[in-house]
Amino acid sequence: MTTSADLLADLVADVDGVFLFSPTGSTYDDYRDLEDEPAVVVAPENDHEADRYVELPLEFDNVRDRIRFGIEGAMDHGYCAEGDVIACAVGVFGDPIDGVIRTPVTESMHSGIYDLFANSRADPNVVRDVFDVAIELGKKGQKGKPVGALFVVGDAGKVMNKSRPLSYNPFEKSHVHVGDPIVNVMLKEFSRLDGAFVISDSGKIVSAYRYLEPGAEGVDIPKGLGARHMAGGAITRDTNAIAIVLSESDGLVRAFKGGSLVLELDPEEY
Numbered sequence: 055m056t057t058s059a060d061l062l063a064d065l066v067a068d069v070d071g072v073f074l075f076s077p078t079g080s081t082y083d084d085y086r087d088l089e090d091e092p093a094v095v096v097a098p099e100n101d102h103e104a105d106r107y108v109e110l111p112l113e114f115d116n117v118r119d120r121i122r123f124g125i126e127g128a129m130d131h132g133y134c135a136e137g138d139v140i141a142c143a144v145g146v147f148g149d150p151i152d153g154v155i156r157t158p159v160t161e162s163m164h165s166g167i168y169d170l171f172a173n174s175r176a177d178p179n180v181v182r183d184v185f186d187v188a189i190e191l192g193k194k195g196q197k198g199k200p201v202g203a204l205f206v207v208g209d210a211g212k213v214m215n216k217s218r219p220l221s222y223n224p225f226e227k228s229h230v231h232v233g234d235p236i237v238n239v240m241l242k243e244f245s246r247l248d249g250a251f252v253i254s255d256s257g258k259i260v261s262a263y264r265y266l267e268p269g270a271e272g273v274d275i276p277k278g279l280g281a282r283h284m285a286g287g288a289i290t291r292d293t294n295a296i297a298i299v300l301s302e303s304d305g306l307v308r309a310f311k312g313g314s315l316v317l318e319l320d321p322e323e324y
């Protein structure tokens with residue numbers, strides 16, 4: 055007689071590695087002394103001082119994105135490689151781990167989501183802060199109305215060279231950084247107006263109201279997206295910046311790098 059537990063055990067049979075997504079201390083302790091390869095911890099902080107650790111810069115409510123991020127990060131650290139099969143223990147409904155997902159490490163897992171944070175010119179914390187602003191703006195809108203916004207992050211000198219002002223720059227002589235508490239308020243206020251925000255590698259807001267003029271050649275952007283997304287995508291091909299775009303029409307936050315769409319998030323899920 056086979057029990058359902060036997061069948062379910064097949065899910066984790068013969069895996070090459072176990073990834074624990076934001077485990078509690080006691081869960082991590084249970085795995086600490088495994089005979090096989092130690093588990094990889096994927097979490098916002100390395101609370102348990104795991105030897106094999108991938109930092110999660112955003113919560114990634116979408117479990118697929120979370121797993122993709124963890125696997126790409128782990129590949130980058132040399133914790134797994136193409137062809138491996140991984141058991142990912144994740145919290146789908148909340149904090150404690152409540153699910154296990156078996157996934158092979160394949161080229162198609164590689165969406166560039168890790169690369170976006172880890173290998174951008176801008177500081178990963180700056181990238182995260184800009185995502186936070188875009189997500190918050192997407193949730194709340196401006197006085198209840200949906201707003202769109204375009205943030206170009208990193209390689210600011212080159213971005214400035216490939217753009218022109220649409221209006222006076224309110225950040226001209228200021229030294230405001232994306233992480234500053236006042237910034238959320240300011241960016242929300244200015245996002246009602248046209249153009250892009252330009253942000254430096256270290257998070258300084260260089261300009262608002264920039265009209266981007268990149269070459270649109272060789273840009274691979276899904277059909278149906280308009281000028282804001284096209285300009286945002288294209289500038290990331292012409293420069294080493296990344297673009298984070300909040301769409302006024304569908305409310306989604308998208309990120310572009312190297313001229314391609316690498317991430318799509320729904321602010322309502324955060």
Ligand SMILES: Nc1ncnc2c1ncn2[C@@H]1O[C@H](COP(=O)(O)OP(=O)(O)OP(=O)(O)O)[C@@H](O)[C@H]1O
Nearest residue numbers: 202248249250265266280281282283285301302303
């Ligand atoms: N080249 C550009 N540089 C900076 N901002 C731009 C550029 N092109 C368009 N925008 C901004 O995007 C706004 C919306 O344009 P459009 O509707 O064509 O874009 P979209 O990609 O469909 O974005 P949304 O999904 O928010 O509607 C414009 O009002 C303008 O503020």
Ligand SMILES: [Mn+2]
Nearest residue numbers: 280281302303
């Ligand atoms: Mn539009």
